[in-house]
Amino acid sequence: MVRAPCCEKMGLKKGPWTPEEDQILVAYIQRYGHGNWRALPKQAGLLRCGKSCRLRWTNYLRPDIKRGNFSREEEETIIELHELLGNRWSAIAARLPGRTDNEIKNVWHTHLKKRLKQNPAVSETRRHTAEMLDLEAYMESDLKHENFPNHQGFESANYVPVSPQQSSSDLSSQGTDCSARSCEERNIVTVDEQTTKINGNSWGNVLSADNSGMPEDFFPAIASDPQLQFPFSSSLFSEPVYPHLYGQDNDDSMDFWLNVFIEAGALPELPEI
């Protein structure tokens, strides 16, 4: 089957959007939502294809879009994530609230790529780190942790599972020292003490209140090598980390990275409980 591109239909407008078109699209979506992009332009009275409407909405008109220049912190985050994920712009955008994949892609090609060329040492450092953690293989394996040849999966006897039903939102009834609301506000990772104790610590202890730290006595191998700390930077850990890679929350992500480090030899095997 060869499907004709939707915009080839006669009479459909292409090119820059006018303020009037924007207004129609926004008004329609605010009233009816955007369940079916193909049907939307016809119903809204726009001479555009659905694809064009979707792009205009997601890249420009969405109310949660952050306009303006990228902050230095955002740029650093993009660089870090690009080292890890490559040109997976949507995955990178998922880590930058209010920024679109298109915008990030443009910033990368117009600013950040040049900056890294001028200062290759920064890129080299990160690449070195990735290699040390065997992330090259990880990236080439299409980001599927199952593809690690040495990965033992979560059924491994040495693996200490995190109870999936335990999250910051349902720990308030378990006598933890923070209410569900305050935990959420502070983005503290709290997990089941019984199932996640490792060397006398838990992920809840690993992360400080602002998720910016990693106690030196917890992962000495990592703490002693500053190059090994980047996956745990506060900018990456302030929200659920890499949900697109594995799992849906911080607990799963921490478990994922823990396995990566163990497989790379950066950490000892976890003790059995």
Place this chain on the structure above:
DNA sequence: AAACGCGCCAACCGCTGTAGA
């Protein structure tokens, strides 16, 4: 003032993945 070159970025193109019939 005009011509030209270049960078930026919104928008488009074509492909892939996925859900439903």
Place this chain on the structure above:
DNA sequence: TTCTACAGCGGTTGGCGCGTT
């Protein structure tokens, strides 16, 4: 299982604005 429609993704393009000659 196959076909179809659709959404989403990454690569690419084209127009605009600005600086330089």
